[in-house]
Amino acid sequence: MTESTPFDPASATIVVVTYNRSGLLTRLLESIAVMDPKPGHVVIVDNASIDDTTAVVDSFRERVGTEIVYRRLDENTGGSGGFSEGMRVAYELGSTWIWLMDDDVEVIPDGLAKMGAWAPRFKSIQGRRYDYDGSPFYWQYRIAEPLAIPIPYAPAGFDETRYKVMNSGCFEGMFIHRDIVRQIGLPDPRFFIYWDDQTYGWLASQRTTSVIVDDFVLRRTREIRQWDMGVRHLNASSDAYRYYIMRNRAIIKQYYRSAGVYRPALFAAGTALTFAKELIRLVAVERKVRGTSNLWRGLRDGGKIARDSAWQPMPPLAA
Incomplete structure (x- = not known):
């Protein structure tokens, strides 16, 4: 425009x-x-x-x-x-x-x-x-x-x-x-x-x-600490980020539903890929295996958001 x-x-x-x-x-x-x-x-x-x-x-x-x-x-x-x-x-x-x-x-x-x-x-x-x-x-x-x-x-x-x-x-x-x-x-x-x-x-x-x-x-x-993969980099994260990375998938799901573009199987595949990426980040960048519990907690709490039938997207603003 x-x-x-x-x-x-x-x-x-x-x-x-x-x-x-x-x-x-x-x-x-x-x-x-x-x-x-x-x-x-x-x-x-x-x-x-x-x-x-x-x-x-x-x-x-x-x-x-x-x-x-x-x-x-x-x-x-x-x-x-x-x-x-x-x-x-x-x-x-x-x-x-x-x-x-x-x-x-x-x-x-x-x-x-x-x-x-x-x-x-x-x-x-x-x-x-x-x-x-x-x-x-x-x-x-x-x-x-x-x-x-x-x-x-x-x-x-x-x-x-x-x-x-x-x-x-x-x-x-x-x-x-x-x-x-x-x-x-x-x-x-x-x-x-x-x-x-x-x-x-x-x-x-x-x-x-x-x-x-x-x-x-x-x-x-x-x-920021990174894993250099040649063409791209993978940054270090934190337990808080791991939690919200997974929990907030549910908010995206609600936005997709409201826009009529939500496709359950494909969205679930994206969530699985996100989970896998965070596991790789833990091992390859942060050199540890502890922290997966935050991913699971995020998935659990995201489920509550996804089931909220009263959820609404952010409203438009007045001109």
Whole structure:
């Protein structure tokens, strides 16, 4: 869908979710301070940090070069809850474009200009990222919809168009128009962590042509333990992630049901493949076998969600 008006950087809001990582947040805010152009607002959602995050935010108010809107939550709502609240604040500020990012990235100085160059053509855009070591970071931009899992070997290269159609999303850099947010609602805080951004990106792709573009706009600032498989990497995880990886499959199932695309056998195959992948991650990346109980607990609790006949997707927003 084509925008009739040129991109105005002041119409964009950066939304950052942070939790007890003031050092990383400092690096991100320093990168925003030297951006050119800058967004109209920076919304920072603090998931009830107990470090010096509030003091860090206050120290940047006069030097970041744009308005900071700080929301400190009363409890940790996970990345899902944080991005849901951040999106709500940005939407209510009247933002035309909302750029989501975790606290463990920094912005390339002309990153907003690069994203804005695509804004007249698309309404759901993902830019590229450099990894911690400066290499291009590969993100699985397409999912196998019936299985509801990422396609790990979707081609990484770009042709002369410099974009590829995607049906997923990542809150580490999602750039989305308020028209799409209005239609699909806020990110679902019930995920807490994991699958939330993939599902939100999938929902966006049902309403517009979503794309990943060949422009580097972010750099990751946190090193994560990985298993190098040559073409791709498998990152380390945690017991909490293992639990939500399996539990939240049930929330995806409910979204699929509401959209009329749920295919029981294929979805179950995707769940089995996800379980197998987490077993491989445990052994190959984390070098241990303990932790499988969290996968089983996630499956058990997901069953309760899947059987909830009163479950509803996130509602659309008022214009």
